[in-house]
Amino acid sequence: MTDEDKQPQGQGQPTNPDQGNGDKVTFTDEQQSVIDNLINNKIAKLNEKHAADLKNRQAEWEQEKAQAVKTAEKRAKMTADERAKAEAADREKSLDQQRAQLNRKMQELTTKSMLMDRGISADMLPLVMGATDDETTQNLDQLEKYVSQQVQKAKDELMAGHQNPVNGSGNRGNSFADNPWAKESFNLSKQNAIAMTDPEMARQMIAAAKPTGYYVQPS
Structure with a gap:
């Protein structure tokens, strides 16, 4: 038997990290430290919120308790008729x-x-x-009016760019200035405004920008 045969299995041999670990993910000490800090900070914030909520609830309970004692002392000095009226008022307040x-x-x-x-x-x-x-209807009308104004503003700005289509070098071409489908000026709100008001313009801008991933398409 050679020395190599005598060597204990698994010792002195390189370990392939892709073998036997399954889906296990390992991190460097620095990465693990960052992850631990993130977790600890999150836990600390949750503990702070829990402590604050508990303190507030305890303060409310103490206030309710003090008020109950005060009310009981006041009722003890009342006549039966006064007490009945006070209790009826409490019930009415609770119902309200x-x-x-x-x-x-x-x-x-x-x-x-x-x-x-x-x-x-x-x-x-x-x-x-x-x-x-x-009142709710009035608020909704005002909201829709504001949104319509913003959509029209965005459309006007984009139409101004449509009047002067330029390519990347500043010359007239097949792309558009401030194209909301382009990577450098990507904007879903403006895409939606153009798609709704000028579908043909939207199709031209999409063709010029060749966007990837999710984007608004005209119907």
């Missing part, structure tokens, strides 16, 4: 709060329905929801 919460939920549902009817994202609800349906 419940009705207000219910009305808000109903208004949120109505506003979401209005947003869907107009093809607007429900994320806009906090910005447009009013105290009444009429």
Whole structure:
């Protein structure tokens, strides 16, 4: 038996990192340190938020407790008739709060329905929801007016570029100045504005820019 045969298996032999590790991913010490720091920072922020939430809730509980003690002491000095009236007032106040919460939920549902009817994202609800349906409608009208103005502004700017199509060297050619489909001036909002108002222009710009990945196409 040779010395090579006597050598323990797996010792002194190069290890192929692609063999036996499966999908295991390894990092250098520096990379692992960066990852650990990111994780620790994230955990620290979550702990801070949890501690702040807990502190706020505890403060609210202490305030509620103090108010309950104060109310109980005040009620103890009342006559039976006064106590009954005070308790009735508390019940009415609680009912008013419940009705207000219910009305808000109903208004949120109505506003979401209005947003869907107009093809607007429900994320806009906090910005447009009013105290009444009429107020919400007015807010939606103002929002649509603003969006229309911005779309028209973008269209005017792009049409100005369309009047003077240039290629990369500054000469007239098949590309367009400020082409929103081009890599250096890529802009989905402007793409959508052109595709909706001037589909033929959009097709020409797409042909000139030859974009890759996701982009707006005219119907």
